[in-house]
Amino acid sequence: MAKARENKKPIKREFSAGGAVFRRRVPRASRVALVPRVAEIEWLLINPAGTNRWQLPKGHIEKGEKGEDAAVREVFEETGAKVKVLGKVDKIQYFYVLEGERIFKNVTFFLMESKDGISKVDKAWAHEINKFVGADAGLNKFVSDEIDKVCWLSTKAALGKLTFEGERKILEKASKML
DSSP: OHHHHHHHSOOEEEEEEEEEEEEEEOOGGGGSTTSOOOOEEEEEEEEETTSOOOBOOEEEOOTTOOHHHHHHHHHHHHHOOOEEEEEEEEEEEEEEEETTEEEEEEEEEEEEEESSOOSSSOHHHHHHHHHHHOSOOTTTBOOOSSEEEEEEEEHHHHHHHOSOHHHHHHHHHHHHHO
């Protein structure tokens, strides 16, 4: 009976935006002058606080904000990465239940390139966090209420690590755009 009542509650709609963020990294073996430099593509993933999930950075679109601007803001807030938007990848839609409320979520993802080639977390950003919270942010531990860790992975590794099928499809499409 409780399940039947839950299904009669109105469905809340959420609109979010996020990024399939990549960087071009020159492998150490290619840094020798005589060896041609071939950059590898790596993708930025986040591990939300208190979960075992790995996903693409994303968040709510604020009132009056464009999706692209929200995606850039959310990527920076969650990872410290400064990015350049290269285009829209696609959107995913799904239902979930939070505290008994049914939610239909629309997430638009954009292809983004890291502007500054941050390692695991922008070192300057981590330093600012350290000053603010008096903690050791480290380079793979992001001090945030929302995010436990961020990492850069090859396309194959990122596809294997992403928790949600919809985000794997986004990453596949994004990698084909390069």
